[in-house]
Amino acid sequence: MIPVFELRRQYRMIRDEIDLAVRGVLKAGHYVLGPNVEAFEAEFSAYCGGTFGVGVANGTEAIQLALTAAGIKAGDEVITVSHTAVPTVEAIKATGAVPVLVDIDPQTWTIDPAQVRARLGPRTAAIVPVHLYGHPADLDPLRALAERHGLALIEDAAQAHGARYKGRHVGAFGTAGCFSFYPTKNLGAYGDGGMVVTNDRQIADRVRRLRNHGQAARFEHVECGMNSRLDELQAAVLRVKLRWLDRWNQRRRQIAALYNRLLADLPVRCPPQAPWAQSNYHLYVIEVDERDALRAYLKAEGIGTDIHYPKPVHLQPAYCDLSPAEGQLPVTESLCQRIVSLPLFPELSDAEAETVASAIRTFLENRK
Ligand SMILES: *Cc1c(COP(=O)(O)O)cnc(C)c1O
Numbered sequence: 001m002i003p004v005f006e007l008r009r010q011y012r013m014i015r016d017e018i019d020l021a022v023r024g025v026l027k028a029g030h031y032v033l034g035p036n037v038e039a040f041e042a043e044f045s046a047y048c049g050g051t052f053g054v055g056v057a058n059g060t061e062a063i064q065l066a067l068t069a070a071g072i073k074a075g076d077e078v079i080t081v082s083h084t085a086v087p088t089v090e091a092i093k094a095t096g097a098v099p100v101l102v103d104i105d106p107q108t109w110t111i112d113p114a115q116v117r118a119r120l121g122p123r124t125a126a127i128v129p130v131h132l133y134g135h136p137a138d139l140d141p142l143r144a145l146a147e148r149h150g151l152a153l154i155e156d157a158a159q160a161h162g163a164r165y166k167g168r169h170v171g172a173f174g175t176a177g178c179f180s181f182y183p184t185k186n187l188g189a190y191g192d193g194g195m196v197v198t199n200d201r202q203i204a205d206r207v208r209r210l211r212n213h214g215q216a217a218r219f220e221h222v223e224c225g226m227n228s229r230l231d232e233l234q235a236a237v238l239r240v241k242l243r244w245l246d247r248w249n250q251r252r253r254q255i256a257a258l259y260n261r262l263l264a265d266l267p268v269r270c271p272p273q274a275p276w277a278q279s280n281y282h283l284y285v286i287e288v289d290e291r292d293a294l295r296a297y298l299k300a301e302g303i304g305t306d307i308h309y310p311k312p313v314h315l316q317p318a319y320c321d322l323s324p325a326e327g328q329l330p331v332t333e334s335l336c337q338r339i340v341s342l343p344l345f346p347e348l349s350d351a352e353a354e355t356v357a358s359a360i361r362t363f364l365e366n367r368k
Pocket residue numbers: 058059060061084085087088130132156158159179180181182192193194
């Protein structure tokens with residue numbers, strides 16, 4: 001069996017470091033916010049090239065709180081993509097703003113700056129590019145649009161820890177960058193976690209306040225906030241794992257290069273690689289005809305796959321009231337029918353990747 005993703009191999013490799021860190025927190029007796037959260041905020045924001053980091057409960061609330069701290073409120077419009085994980089859009093709705101969903105660029109599968117420009121209006125207040133699969137969106141044209149029109153630019157970097165745009169780690173290019181530390185992300189906790197990274201002290205201060213019931217000081221509630229705190233156990237685990245992140249991302253890139261090479265002569269489109277982008281290969285997603293038949297064949301061969309994501313947000317029952325109706329985002333809609341995510345995690349062996357690639361070859365050659 002070759003799973004599409006699994007975490008036990010990683011824990012086996014770093015068990016001593018993790019167990020030590022966890023025992024340290026258990027003994028210290030301080031469990032929500034605290035010294036590990038503070039240290040991790042400093043370490044991870046510095047890793048992203050940002051000045052401030054504020055740990056929160058998950059990636060969804062990182063996006064919600066970053067938008068709120070940037071002044072986004074009910075009635076505003078926020079432009080993002082439909083080809084994303086649903087939480088991107090859920091977080092926008094949680095601020096009271098209206099998500100405006102645009103199509104992706106067929107070359108990069110990320111937000112198309114031309115589509116953003118076309119949807120700008122008097123109520124547009126923010127743009128939320130998603131670095132989907134760990135491949136950075138084209139940030140420079142978005143930054144120019146945001147500056148010219150006075151918009152917030154909030155990166156959804158939940159899949160993009162350590163991915164680079166024009167040589168620099170993502171997360172600190174706009175008003176704020178939002179990360180998830182859900183266990184399956186490239187930097188994953190053993191539970192939920194998230195962070196807002198920013199160079200803007202006011203945004204950082206406001207997120208810090210909002211995440212803890214709107215308190216400016218203990219029992220001094222200056223606005224209505226929420227409970228979105230990061231806990232010490234997760235922060236201690238994340239501090240250990242941050243030291244491994246570059247090695248793990250490097251190994252993911254190696255496996256991706258191997259897949260690229262082994263699939264090069266097959267009727268398969270390998271993941272996009274824009275000239276500005278160094279992906280962290282959160283996922284290795286190919287585009288192929290007869291995707292469902294291929295998945296069934298691989299499953300029978302003991303190879304796990306997944307689809308990220310089978311149904312775009314604007315076609316989900318909860319979001320069909322949003323403006324783009326079925327048929328209006330053709331690149332997104334056609335891609336969702338044709339993509340499949342192959343097994344990829346740092347502990348996957350070359351031999352396993354070769355087995356996956358040769359099974360794909362066998363399937364496609366027998367179909368001809
Ligand atoms: C995982 C993810 C989120 C949400 O993060 P959670 O920590 O699960 O709340 C948001 N956007 C994208 C693109 C994601 O992959």
